[in-house]
Amino acid sequence: MEGSAPRRTRIQQEKRELILEAALEVFSTNGFRGSTIDQIAEAAGMSKPNLLYYFRRKEDIHETLMERLLETWLAPLRELDDIGDPLTELRSYIRRKLEMARDFPRESRLFANEILQGAPRIMPLLEGELKALVDEKAAVIKGWMRAGKIARTDPWHLIFSIWATTQHYADFDVQVRAVLGPDRGGDGRFEDAARFLEQLFIDGLKPKG
Amino acid sequence: MEGSAPRRTRIQQEKRELILEAALEVFSTNGFRGSTIDQIAEAAGMSKPNLLYYFRRKEDIHETLMERLLETWLAPLRELDDIGDPLTELRSYIRRKLEMARDFPRESRLFANEILQGAPRIMPLLEGELKALVDEKAAVIKGWMRAGKIARTDPWHLIFSIWATTQHYADFDVQVRAVLGPDRGGDGRFEDAARFLEQLFIDGLKPKG
DNA sequence: GCAAATTTTGACCGATTGGACAAACGTTAG
DNA sequence: CTAACGTTTGTCCAATCGGTCAAAATTTGC
Numbered sequence: 001m002e003g004s005a006p007r008r009t010r011i012q013q014e015k016r017e018l019i020l021e022a023a024l025e026v027f028s029t030n031g032f033r034g035s036t037i038d039q040i041a042e043a044a045g046m047s048k049p050n051l052l053y054y055f056r057r058k059e060d061i062h063e064t065l066m067e068r069l070l071e072t073w074l075a076p077l078r079e080l081d082d083i084g085d086p087l088t089e090l091r092s093y094i095r096r097k098l099e100m101a102r103d104f105p106r107e108s109r110l111f112a113n114e115i116l117q118g119a120p121r122i123m124p125l126l127e128g129e130l131k132a133l134v135d136e137k138a139a140v141i142k143g144w145m146r147a148g149k150i151a152r153t154d155p156w157h158l159i160f161s162i163w164a165t166t167q168h169y170a171d172f173d174v175q176v177r178a179v180l181g182p183d184r185g186g187d188g189r190f191e192d193a194a195r196f197l198e199q200l201f202i203d204g205l206k207p208k209g
Numbered sequence: 210m211e212g213s214a215p216r217r218t219r220i221q222q223e224k225r226e227l228i229l230e231a232a233l234e235v236f237s238t239n240g241f242r243g244s245t246i247d248q249i250a251e252a253a254g255m256s257k258p259n260l261l262y263y264f265r266r267k268e269d270i271h272e273t274l275m276e277r278l279l280e281t282w283l284a285p286l287r288e289l290d291d292i293g294d295p296l297t298e299l300r301s302y303i304r305r306k307l308e309m310a311r312d313f314p315r316e317s318r319l320f321a322n323e324i325l326q327g328a329p330r331i332m333p334l335l336e337g338e339l340k341a342l343v344d345e346k347a348a349v350i351k352g353w354m355r356a357g358k359i360a361r362t363d364p365w366h367l368i369f370s371i372w373a374t375t376q377h378y379a380d381f382d383v384q385v386r387a388v389l390g391p392d393r394g395g396d397g398r399f400e401d402a403a404r405f406l407e408q409l410f411i412d413g414l415k416p417k418g
Numbered sequence: 419g420c421a422a423a424t425t426t427t428g429a430c431c432g433a434t435t436g437g438a439c440a441a442a443c444g445t446t447a448g
Numbered sequence: 449c450t451a452a453c454g455t456t457t458g459t460c461c462a463a464t465c466g467g468t469c470a471a472a473a474t475t476t477g478c
Contacts, residue, residue, distance in 0.1 A: 009423095009424070009425095009475090009476090011424080011425070011475080012424090012425095015425090029326060029327060030242065030326065031240045031242065031243060031322075031325075031326070032243070033239065033240065033242055033243035034240060034241070034242035034243060034326070036464080036465065036466085037465080037466065037467085038464090038465085038466095046426085047426070047427060047428085048466090048467090049426075049427065049428080049429095049467085049468085049469090050425075050426055050427070052466085052467065052468085053424095053425070053426075054425095056467085057466080057467080058466065058467090109325055112321070112325055112380070112381075113240075113325060115380070115381050115383060115384050116240075116318055116321055116322060116325070116380055116381075117238060117239065117240065117243070118238065118383050119383045119384065119387075123383070123387065126383070126384055126387035126388065127387045130384075130387065130388060131387060131388050131390060134388045135388075153405055153408055153409070154401055154404070154405045156388065156389060156393070157401060157402055157405035157406075158405070158409075160374075160377060160378075160381075160385060160388075160402075161373075161374045161377070161405070161406070161409060163377070163381075164370075164373040164374045164376075164377035164381070165369075165370045165373045165374060167373075168369060168370070168372070168373035169369075171321070171324070171325055172321075172324050172325075172369075172372075172373070174324060174327050174328045174332070174335070175324050175328065175335055175339075176369060178328075178332065178335035178336045178339065178340060179335065179339060179340050179343045179344075179365065179369075180365060181340060184365070192363055192366060193366055193369075195363070196362055196363045196366035196367070196370070197366075197370070199362055199413075200362070200367075200370060200409065200410075200413055201409075203413060204408075204409055204412060204413035218454070218455095220445090220454075220455070221454090221455095224455090245434080245435065245436085246435080246436065246437085247434090247435085247436095255456085256456070256457060256458090257436090257437090258437085258438085258439090258456075258457065258458080258459095259455075259456055259457070261436085261437065261438085262454095262455070262456075265437085266436080266437080267436065267437090
């Protein structure tokens, strides 16, 4: 595991944040190999050697970014609560995921980029932490099904399809806007999506009469 | 527009195909900027200058690949037929899309890469051909809804969610397999996905009693 | 206010990259 | 057979890249 966090001055904390913010922008639009340190440095408003004073290697930036990302990314699923009303829980899970796609599209794209390339840097996390979390929540959902609270389906593929549909509005945003056109592709598209997804998943999951 | 197709010798046709096949492999796993001409040349079993004899610039390979891709990619949607039975038509559309994710994951990832980066090279096609096709099919679906053949929803977002869920099994394959684990993540995962998606979409779209 | 520590910069380096080019090699048609 | 054409290769180049380094500028602790 990591050693104890190194002591950091005020300037170091500020500049590191600045760099991570700039790197998020650059990495998420160009991918890791498609991004250059110069680009990130310029976006952060500093020179390349100066940036390298805070992060010694390009990979270190990416790594730090990914570590932070995964936690926020899984938070919505973590909140899925065994105790609450099943349909309400699932509805707010979908809503939270869609809000993340709307409010943090760069994070979504960064993640998508990583997975697309075979997840070379986070494979252990996927097989470990992520799998464990999904298995746990799948068991919760299975419990709801057994109790007749929601219709029976495959909980894993249900989760996949919630991920897929919500993240689609971040990752494929340009396509969504291109297809919807200037009128329907405006700010309202996320509300339309929310209505549609609620109907698709929640109505579809209501227990069969 | 392009001039008339240039005359090509037998060797040129064969070698160009070889290069495109190799480039599909390389581009889809590393992205455009993440791939080098050397990599593609090696995968195609020829030297870099030799490859550059057939495609003068790296971009030309990518461009050719994207042009071919879009047609095959849209073919399933093109087949969605006004005449057929609505639920049957939608069911086979979903099945075809999922089969493409299974059989042509590299093409799917290549496309995803392009969109993720803002679709710099195919934006006009998205706003033109793609939008026109989707609008046309959305109208077909709307007709089915008006006729009471399927439940009412937003046809555009319905199409998006079919794209998202099916392509997810190609683009996020490593994540899917990591989460499902060695047992459930084997070859059967596409059949499980097919069953799940059919239930989600088709049952969800049955007209309300 | 000053010495020590931290931050910033410009100059530089080796490796990799996309691509050019001419010469060598093969193929094909008459 | 041979001349014209098509193909392949080795060598080379300029640009870009990630990263180093020592010196200069700045901030900090006392």
